[in-house]
Amino acid sequence: MRVFRPLAALATAALLLTAACSSSAHQGSTAQGFSPPKIQMQQTLGQGEGTVNIVAWAGYVEYGQDNKSxxxxxxxxxxxxxxxxxxxxxxxxxxxxxxxxxxxxxxxxSGDATLRLIAGGDAAPVNTGLVPNYATIYPSLKMQPWNSVDGVAYGIPHGRGANLLMYNTDKVSPAPTSWSAVFDTHSPYAGHLTAYDDPIYLADAALYLMKTQPALGIRNPYALTPAQLAQAVALLKTQKKSISSYWNDYTKAQASFDSGDYWLGTTWEVIQQAVAADGKVKTAAILPAEGATGWSDTWMVSAHAQHPNCAYEWMNYIVSPSVNAQVAEYFGEAPANSQACSSIKDNPNFCTDYHAADESWWRNVYYWNTPTRSCVDGSGKDDCTDYAQWVTAWNEIKS
Known part of the structure; x- marks a missing residue:
């Protein structure tokens, strides 16, 4: 799962993105506000090289190391x-x-890394014609702002999830319907709230402000002017007074809900499912009225790949219906392949629980994207804050 490093490392990575986007800005403008370096797309699939070297989230590349089955x-x-x-x-x-x-x-x-890889010249355009299983990926995941630039695909969608609002049903009443439950300045649940520990959490605050304070002019939670970012920072500073602790390891979040420390806050579907299975406390998780942030992960090919043919073979295999189903069920996310649900084995309600094919539900999820100075809201403006500024802001909130 996504377990994040100390903020010093985040700041270094943020500066890399700022430099990459600045160096490519002179090449022209795209919907994301920058043009990536010119990297040739692979045109044909040749003989496999015998090896593929992969960087992946835990749970995406399993070879029986933890469970032989x-x-x-x-x-x-x-x-x-x-x-x-x-x-x-x-x-x-x-x-x-x-x-x-x-x-x-x-x-x-994930979407908070993809634009960094593209802008930095470390990801090559992907020839989707060389990935037959791309045809049955949900259309809503294809050619999105976090996995394509100016109509060119830079990856193959793998799976998706949302950052939901979870609450202890015995402690929180009435049942919440809005993120206002965690942003209430006089929360009756102070000391038992939790939130995701990462600069990208600023987007959660921005989404709430976008829906509840339209006068601020926020069009996209990842495209914030300095004034809009300051509003999000102020909201999260106020919220911090009620926070028990932040989480970035899903197993710790699960344990804190189980122990009764957390009553209300950000969660992933897999956390709520695990807490429900533990049976120690009663919880529910909702997609609030304002919607939620979330992630859509993407398999990308390195611009420097030494084994590109095996890389394409891997991408086609990992998003095939049966394998995509295995990964989704093991990892705890909705599969990207529209035919994967027929291959789910352990939980017949899995795809319903994870809203795999419910596009009306996903329309209210704002997938992670990388903030850049050139606004990622498609406006063509260059007055937005970049990821480095978000890291600085998060340091300020947490200090």
Missing amino acids: VDWVTPFTQQTGCKVNVKVAGTSDEMVALMKTGQYDTVSA
């Missing part, structure tokens, strides 16, 4: 002849740094 790597190697070497990354920043070394062929990047 959980292994989709061995069948891949048997089918393709490509031996898998995987480096598990704990943070998006670690993924960006690893991909910059040129030692890895493909990465399962």
